[in-house]
Amino acid sequence: MKADDKEKLILITNDDGLYAAGLRTLISIMKEFGKLVVISATESRSGMSQALTVKHPLRVKLLEEDEDKRVYACSGTPTDGVKLAVNQLMERKPDLIVSGINHGSNASASVLYSGTMAAALEGCLYKITSVGFSLNSYSSTADFSVCEEYIRKVCSMLLRESLPQGICLNVNIPALKAGEIKGMMVARQAMGSWQEEFEKRKDPAGKTYYWLTGRFINHEPESTDTDEWAIHNGYVSVVPVTTDMTAHSFIDILKTKF
Amino acid sequence: MKADDKEKLILITNDDGLYAAGLRTLISIMKEFGKLVVISATESRSGMSQALTVKHPLRVKLLEEDEDKRVYACSGTPTDGVKLAVNQLMERKPDLIVSGINHGSNASASVLYSGTMAAALEGCLYKITSVGFSLNSYSSTADFSVCEEYIRKVCSMLLRESLPQGICLNVNIPALKAGEIKGMMVARQAMGSWQEEFEKRKDPAGKTYYWLTGRFINHEPESTDTDEWAIHNGYVSVVPVTTDMTAHSFIDILKTKF
Numbered sequence: 001m002k003a004d005d006k007e008k009l010i011l012i013t014n015d016d017g018l019y020a021a022g023l024r025t026l027i028s029i030m031k032e033f034g035k036l037v038v039i040s041a042t043e044s045r046s047g048m049s050q051a052l053t054v055k056h057p058l059r060v061k062l063l064e065e066d067e068d069k070r071v072y073a074c075s076g077t078p079t080d081g082v083k084l085a086v087n088q089l090m091e092r093k094p095d096l097i098v099s100g101i102n103h104g105s106n107a108s109a110s111v112l113y114s115g116t117m118a119a120a121l122e123g124c125l126y127k128i129t130s131v132g133f134s135l136n137s138y139s140s141t142a143d144f145s146v147c148e149e150y151i152r153k154v155c156s157m158l159l160r161e162s163l164p165q166g167i168c169l170n171v172n173i174p175a176l177k178a179g180e181i182k183g184m185m186v187a188r189q190a191m192g193s194w195q196e197e198f199e200k201r202k203d204p205a206g207k208t209y210y211w212l213t214g215r216f217i218n219h220e221p222e223s224t225d226t227d228e229w230a231i232h233n234g235y236v237s238v239v240p241v242t243t244d245m246t247a248h249s250f251i252d253i254l255k256t257k258f
Numbered sequence: 259m260k261a262d263d264k265e266k267l268i269l270i271t272n273d274d275g276l277y278a279a280g281l282r283t284l285i286s287i288m289k290e291f292g293k294l295v296v297i298s299a300t301e302s303r304s305g306m307s308q309a310l311t312v313k314h315p316l317r318v319k320l321l322e323e324d325e326d327k328r329v330y331a332c333s334g335t336p337t338d339g340v341k342l343a344v345n346q347l348m349e350r351k352p353d354l355i356v357s358g359i360n361h362g363s364n365a366s367a368s369v370l371y372s373g374t375m376a377a378a379l380e381g382c383l384y385k386i387t388s389v390g391f392s393l394n395s396y397s398s399t400a401d402f403s404v405c406e407e408y409i410r411k412v413c414s415m416l417l418r419e420s421l422p423q424g425i426c427l428n429v430n431i432p433a434l435k436a437g438e439i440k441g442m443m444v445a446r447q448a449m450g451s452w453q454e455e456f457e458k459r460k461d462p463a464g465k466t467y468y469w470l471t472g473r474f475i476n477h478e479p480e481s482t483d484t485d486e487w488a489i490h491n492g493y494v495s496v497v498p499v500t501t502d503m504t505a506h507s508f509i510d511i512l513k514t515k516f
C-alpha cells in the first residue's frame with residue numbers, strides 16, 4: 001500500500017489490541033475514506049493512559065499489507081504506537097488519526113485513564129486531527145455496528161474541517177440498537193470518579209494480592225449537558241478534549257495565595 | 259505509626275521509585291508537617307501517565323515503620339499506589355497527597371505523560387488536596403535541596419486552604435542554587451510537544467528495535483506567562499491543573515459542525 005498525495009491517509013489504532021471487534025469495525029468503515037495504516041498491540045492495553053515505554057525497547061512487525069492498508073503490531077502502549085507510526089512507519093503525516101472503537105465507555109473521568117483517548121491526544125500534540133470512539137458496553141458480544149453511522153458522520157466532518165490546535169474529540173456511543181439512538185450531542189466531560197473496591201486475595205503461597213475493581217460514580221447526575229447524561233439518555237456524546245490541563249479560571253485566585 | 263485525628267496525615271508518592279533522591283528529600287521535609295504514609299515502586303515508573311494495572315494483580319509490602327511514617331513498596335503504577343493507599347492501607351483519607359520530587363521537569367505537555375502528576379490528579383478525583391513537585395534536572399547528581407523552601411511554602415498553603423474540587427498543583431523548580439531563584443510564579447501550561455527521534459538498532463539476532471528518545475519543543479517561547487518561561491527565567495512555576503479535559507471554549511463552535 002502506498003498513499004499518493006491526492007488520497008487521504010488515515011492512522012487507525014486502539015487499546016484493545018489487534019484482534020478486538022471494535023478495531024475490525026473501525027477498519028471496515030474507514031476504508032471508505034482513504035488508505036489506512038493500522039497499529040496496535042497483539043494484546044489489549046486498556047487503562048494505559050498516555051503511558052510511554054522508556055525502559056524497554058519497542059518492537060514493530062508488519063503483519064498485513066494490501067492495496068488499501070498496512071497493519072502493524074507494536075509491543076508498546078497506544079501512545080508509543082502513534083509516535084512510532086507517525087515518526088517511523090508512515091510515508092507522511094496522516095490526515096486523520098482514529099482510535100477505537102473502545103470496548104467500554106471513555107466518558108467522564110475515564111478519559112484520564114483511557115489508552116484510546118491517549119492516542120487521540122498524542123495526535124493533537126503532533127497537530128494531526130484526531131478522534132477516539134467508544135461503545136458503552138463491556139459485553140463480549142457487543143454489537144459495534146450501531147457505531148458505523150456516527151463514525152461516518154464525525155470522520156466526514158473532521159476530513160472537511162480541521163479542529164483547533166490541541167483539541168481532539170471523545171465520542172461515546174450508547175449500546176443501543178441503531179434506531180433507538182436519538183442523535184448526537186456535543187457535551188462536556190461529566191465530573192465523576194471511580195470508587196474502588198479492591199479484591200484482596202491470597203495466592204497459593206498464602207501471600208496477599210489485590211485486583212483493582214470498582215464502579216463509576218457520576219458526581220453530577222442532575223446535569224443535562226454532560227457526556228454521561230448523553231449516553232444514558234440515548235445520545236452519542238461528542239466532547240472536545242484539550243491537551244491543555246491548566247485550570248485557567250483558578251490562576252488569578254491562586255496568585256493571591258502566595 | 260498511627261495518626262490521630264489532631265495530626266495531619268500525608269500520603270507521599272513518586273514515579274522514580276523508593277530509592278530516588280527526590281523522594282528522600284520530600285520525606286525529610288514533609289515529616290515537619292505530620293505523619294506520613296509513603297508508597298512507591300521499588301523501580302522507577304517514569305512516563306506511566308495515569309496508567310492503571312488491570313491485567314495483573316497488585317502486590318504491596320510494608321518495608322519500614324516507625325513513629326512518624328510507614329513506607330510501602332507497590333508493584334503497580336503511581337496511580338495504582340494512590341488508589342491502594344487511600345482504599346486499603348490508610349486509616350483515613352489523607353489531608354494532603356504530595357508526589358515527587360520528580361527527577362526532571364513536568365512542565366508543558368509533560369504533564370500528560372507524567373506519573374508524578376498522575377498521582378496528584380488521582381488525589382483530585384478522591385477530593386484530596388494534591389500537589390506534584392519536579393526539579394528541572396535529569397542529572398544523576400542533581401541537588402534537590404533547592405526545592406525545600408518551595409515545598410514548605412506550597413504545602414503550608416495547601417494544609418491551610420484547600421483547592422477547588424478537581425484541581426491540583428504542578429510545581430516545577432529550576433535546577434539553580436537556592437539564592438539564584440527569583441521566586442514563585444503562578445503560570446499556565448505552555449503549548450509544547452516532544453519531537454521524537456527514535457533510535458533504530460539491531461539486536462544480536464539481527465532484528466530491529468527502537469528506543470524512544472526526543473527533545474521538547476516549546477511552541478510559544480515568546481509567551482511570558484507559561485511554566486516553561488518561568489523555569490527558564492529563574493522562577494518556580496506553579497500551575498493549577500484540572501481533571502476536566504473539556505475544551506469548553508470550543509463547545510459552541512462544535513455544535514455548529516454537525
